[in-house]
Amino acid sequence: MPSGFQMTPEAQRWIEEARERYGPPEFAHVASAVLWTDERGPDGKLLVEADPTTLVDNQRKDPAVLLQGHDPGRPVxxxxxxxxxxxxxxxxxxxxxxxxxxxxxxxxxxxxxLTGIDAASPLEPDALASEDRIELAADPRDLPPGWLDEVMGNAPPDAMHVEMSYNAAETTQELIRIALAFGALWNPFAKAVATEAGKDAYAATKTWIKSVLERSRQLKSPAISLDWDCRGCLTSFLIRGNDPAVHTAAYEGLAETVVDGASLVARLEARGMPPASLVYEFDSASARWYPSYARLADGRIVVDSPMLIAVMQDLPKGLSLGMRKVDIGTPPE
Incomplete structure (x- = not known):
């Protein structure tokens, strides 16, 4: 924070009023936080470049999740x-x-x-449609020089790099997020791959994802999150580590897992519990995918095991809000 920074009385009153609106059972603890300041470094530049208006607007539309070490599989x-x-x-x-x-x-x-695939809820390709654009999101500071250039060098034509910004005090892993149109990529019955052009694009994207997994083995502790928008729910498939055998097994199990994910989203919606996000992880010990947790639109969380949630005394001092730079805006001139 800037030298001598103090929360203004206006902000303190706002915080006190807002905190009264939340609490158990949805949240075990409610606290105040400073999400951004215009603190500048010795060179006079903002330490975190952002437009506060854009940041606030995007938080209202899609609240950020607090992560332990900017790990999408460790929600706090x-x-x-x-x-x-x-x-x-x-x-x-x-x-x-x-x-x-x-x-x-x-x-x-x-x-x-809500365990296992519901065979009575088949996938409907049209309902799974999403943008064809591919986004690879990462914080360049976490990666070796030239790594991103190599990965993007053989990416499909519609792929683009989106810079992320993390505020974690320490980086314990290299997080790579890849946003894809999973309904087209992993569901063999989707209409988007029925044409020859669609099949070519499908094959090229699969080859590129394999190359990203291969290149991630150059990293110390990679975490690859493959994301797609399923019926308005950000559904992610998280692959950890740099073991080639784990990568192969995880990749081969994606086709079935995406069906499970779409089914789980639909079943939660049918219960009046629409999810805002859903995260699957690949367990290397059992060599299977499983739903780790779902964050519901009303703020509640559904987990595979309550032990996933860290208790307050176990939390590190520095937590992360991993956001794309486009979501925090560019500082006004």
Whole structure:
């Protein structure tokens, strides 16, 4: 924070009012936070380049999840509300109210009877349609020089790199997120791959994803998250580590897992519990994919096991809000 920074009385009142709107059982603990300040380095440049108005607007549309070490498989809580303020000295900052998940308030997939694929809910290709554009999102500071250039060098023509920005104090892994039109890529019955051109694009993208997995073996502790928008739910498939055998097994199991993911989203919706995000992880010990957790639109969380949620005393001091730079905006001139 800027030297001498203090929360303004206006911001403190806003925080107190906002905190009263949240609590158990959805969130075990509700706290205030400063999500961004206009603190500058010795060179006079912003330490975190962002437009506070854009940041707040995007938090209202799609609240950020608090992650342990910017790991999408380790949810800690989420931003509940955010607002921009200015100090009497002219410093701008974004205050927030965050809710931390608790083990006692977490639902489990087993308790809800949501285990296994529901054969009565077949995939409908049209319902799975999404943009054809491919995005590879990463924070360049986490990666070796030239690694991104190599990966993007043989990417499909419609692929683009989106820069991420993390605020974790330490980087324990290299997170690579790849946004894809999974309904077309992994469902063999999707109409998008019925044409020859579609089949060529399908094959090229599959080859590229394999190359990303191969190149991730050059990294110390990679985590590859393959993301797609399923009926408005960000559905992610997380592959950890740099073991070639794990990569192969995870890749081969994706086709079946995407069916399971689409079915799980539909079944949650049918229960009046629409999910905002859903994360699958590949377990190297059992060589299988499993749903790790779902974050519901109302803020609740459904987990494979309550032990996934870290208790407060186990949390590190520096948590992460991993956001694309486009979502935090460009500082106004």
């Amino acid at each position: 809580g989420q931003v509940l509300e955010a607002e921009a303020f200015t100090t009497p000295e002219g410093h701008r900052f974004v205050a927030g109210v965050v809710g931390y998940y608790g083990r006692e308030g977490a639902l489990t997939f087993a308790e809800l009877g």
